Amino acid sequence: MPMKKLVIFTGAGISAESGIKTFRDSDGLWENYKIEDVATIDAWHKNMSLVQEFYNQRRKTVLAAKPNKAHYALVELESKFKTTIITQNIDDLHERAGSKNVIHLHGQITKSCSSINKNEIFPIKGWELKMGELAPDGSQLRPFIVWFGEDVPLMDKAIIETYLADIFVVIGTSLQVYPAANLLYKLNKNCKIYAIDPHLEEGILPEGSTLIKKKATVGVDVLIEKLLK
Numbered sequence: 001m002p003m004k005k006l007v008i009f010t011g012a013g014i015s016a017e018s019g020i021k022t023f024r025d026s027d028g029l030w031e032n033y034k035i036e037d038v039a040t041i042d043a044w045h046k047n048m049s050l051v052q053e054f055y056n057q058r059r060k061t062v063l064a065a066k067p068n069k070a071h072y073a074l075v076e077l078e079s080k081f082k083t084t085i086i087t088q089n090i091d092d093l094h095e096r097a098g099s100k101n102v103i104h105l106h107g108q109i110t111k112s113c114s115s116i117n118k119n120e121i122f123p124i125k126g127w128e129l130k131m132g133e134l135a136p137d138g139s140q141l142r143p144f145i146v147w148f149g150e151d152v153p154l155m156d157k158a159i160i161e162t163y164l165a166d167i168f169v170v171i172g173t174s175l176q177v178y179p180a181a182n183l184l185y186k187l188n189k190n191c192k193i194y195a196i197d198p199h200l201e202e203g204i205l206p207e208g209s210t211l212i213k214k215k216a217t218v219g220v221d222v223l224i225e226k227l228l229k
Helices: 014-017 040-045 048-064 069-079 095-097 153-164 182-183 215-229
Strands: 006-009 081-088 102-104 108-115 121-123 141-147 167-171 192-196 210-211
Touching: 006 069, 006 121, 006 153, 006 182, 048 108, 048 141, 069 081, 069 095, 069 215, 081 153, 102 153, 153 182, 167 215, 192 215, 210 215
Parallel strands: 006 081, 006 167, 081 102, 167 192, 192 210
Antiparallel strands: 108 121, 108 141
């Protein structure tokens, strides 16, 4: 019997338990910054140094963080299911835990790209991307992040993976960031849906979904027990 296809859609809540602040919580990153000042292409053109420093500090935090129990538990599911992780997170904690098939919808903070062509992507050594570091095309290297208002280039790939899922799991996301949140409406009619988040309400999920109102590190254990029954 072929393995069932499991697609896991993760958000900031799974990384919060590794010490990476979420954007939307009361003590989150946006408390000290306006979105329009650090997370749009207009902000980049207006004040590159400010945007660069904001993401340098985020990168320093990410590199110091470690995968948590939830990240590692998801890796274990790869032996039981054909697993794809679709994440809104820009950290690399899924990969460091050992997940092999990760789609980053919003980019990766450990990488840079050309300011002219976002398909020209380069790894960043250490936490700091400096002003004056240039891509081969001569443009300033910028964080490889999908900013508000920019296209989400991997969205089509994520939609295909989602439609093919036998089981779709949402972990640690408010389902309020679009177009990513639209994935919930791209499922095939036979797909089983689970969600893990202490703040989600059942009304936001399709009828018949199973909601586990716990933080990720606790909720993933509950999920695994349900999936392996």
